[in-house]
Each structure stands twice: as C-alpha cells, then as structure tokens.
C-alpha cells in the first residue's frame with residue numbers, strides 16, 4: 445500500500461494488457477505502441493493470446509508478454525486466463541494448462557510475472573487465486589470488460605483473497621483490442637528505479653505500484669495511529685480492511701464519514717487529503733479513491749501486524 449510512495453525511483457505509466465494483429469487485436473504492433481506513446485505511456489506489455497509479441501520503440505519500453513489459458517475445475521466456466529508479463533516465449537504445444545497454478549508456475553519459470561486476468565469477467569472465485577500460489581496477483585480492473593460488459597472490477601474477489609490471508613496485488617489495465625475505442629481506460633502506475641524491463645518486472649513482483657482508471661494517488665502514509673492519503677480531487681476516499689472493518693471520507697457534507705476526516709479540499713470541495721484512524725483489527729488494508737468522473741485509484745493491500753485489544757469494544761464507534 446505505502447511501498448510505491450517511498451524509496452528511490454520514479455513513476456512509470458504502464459499498460460499491461462493489450463492485443464495486436466498477432467492475436468485478436470486491430471492494430472499492428474507498431475500502430476499499438478505508437479498509440480500508447482502518443483498517450484504518454486512509458487511501458488507497454490503486449491499480451492497477445494498465446495503469442496509473445498516483442499517490439500522495439502524509441503520512447504516506450506515494450507515488454508514481450510502473452511495471455512495464456514488454463515482449465516478450471518468447474519464445467520460451467522470456460523477457462524481462466526493469465527497475463528504472462530515479461531515471459532518472451534509461449535509454451536509448446538499451445539494447449540490450455542491443466543490448472544491456473546501450472547500456468548502461473550510456468551510463467552515464473554520463464555522469468556515472467558503472472559496475473560490472473562479479469563477474474564469477475566471470467567466468472568472466477570477467490571479459490572481460483574488461493575489455489576494458485578505462483579500468481580503475483582490479479583487484474584483488479586479490466587477497462588475493456590467494464591466498457592463492454594460492466595464486469596471489469598474484481599475488488600470484491602480481491603478482498604476475499606485478502607480475508608483468507610493471501611498477499612495478492614492488483615493491476616489495472618485496458619485489455620485493448622481496438623485502440624481509440626477501448627484504450628486509455630485504465631493503467632498501472634509503477635514505481636521503478638529505471639525504465640528497463642527488469643526494473644519494471646522487479647517492481648511488479650514487489651508490489652510497488654497502484655492501479656488507476658483516472659484518479660491519482662500522491663501519497664499514502666501509515667503512522668502509529670492514523671493513515672493519511674493525498675490524492676487528486678475525490679468524491680470519496682475509502683480505507684478497505686477486514687470484513688467488518690474499514691472507513692470512508694465523503695466530499696458531500698450531507699454524507700457521514702466513517703472513521704476518517706478530510707484534511708484538505710479542492711476549491712470545488714472535493715477531497716485532496718484524508719486521514720483515517722487505524723482500525724483496531726487490521727489484518728490488511730488498502731486505499732481506494734473515487735473521482736467525480738468515475739475514475740478510481742487502488743493501492744495494493746498491505747498486511748499489518750497489530751495486536752487487537754479485545755476489551756476495546758467501543759473503539760470502532762465513529763466520531764462524527
């Protein structure tokens with residue numbers, strides 16, 4: 445959660461899910477990279493189905509990657525798909541892996557970073573993540589799925605994975621097939637020491653990134669008794685935590701805040717900084733920012749070892 449806002453390096457705007465004419469995309473590799481270069485992206489992972497597309501570009505770091513498929517036990521579900529970020533080969537023969545874990549482990553063996561693609565769109569459940577320990581994380585938000593089917597956001601599944609005690613990061617992506625029509629919807633801001641592929645993959649593995657569909661996170665700090673967030677103007681800043689836990693600060697003064705307060709506001713009254721009191725039970729927490737235009741930003745969940753005081757029954761009542 446706080447990792448990308450600390451330490452050395454700079455921010456890289458990364459698109460980690462995209463397709464070209466090497467699978468079912470509309471643009472050539474050159475056309476796709478030019479599109480993202482013009483939009484100001486620093487890094488593009490081309491994730492054609494069962495095809496590792498590499499491409500040299502003078503402005504954008506192109507990471508040869510692919511989108512692979514695995515069978516799932518449930519007959520009614522077609523398959524699961526896994527983003528093989530940084531694996532520059534695909535398996536032969538090009539057949540579905542027997543399980544998500546076998547697929548993710550293969551990606552790891554190639555030096556790649558595996559993320560489970562669009563779990564909500566695929567109809568998957570938390571156990572598909574929990575049964576695949578080699579996964580680095582999930583595609584928390586898939587802009588193309590949201591645009592086409594309204595099922596691009598997998599945050600409830602993400603939280604169930606955290607409830608089960610599993611560290612799991614979340615990337616936000618376009619899954620672009622038709623640049624200009626389903627692109628520039630979502631991206632992942634990676635904090636890396638350089639623009640090299642190795643530095644980007646290392647940061648993805650370490651969770652030094654946050655996903656965005658428009659909102660910007662400037663800082664997230666965890667102190668001894670509070671979490672402070674600085675962000676682009678927001679209608680709500682949310683602290684997600686355990687099943688009965690969390691808090692929210694709302695820009696609209698008619699709406700109550702829960703366990704938090706706004707520290708500063710834009711001239712329009714939107715929240716630009718917020719503070720939350722630390723939950724007394726805090727197995728993990730993450731921050732979620734919502735902008736007025738629907739754009740969001742999501743930090744990764746971070747486990748925190750706090751000793752809850754079981755006698756502190758009234759501790760979570762809000763002061764309003």
Ligand SMILES: [Zn+2]
Nearest residue numbers: 461463511619
């Ligand atoms: Zn895809």
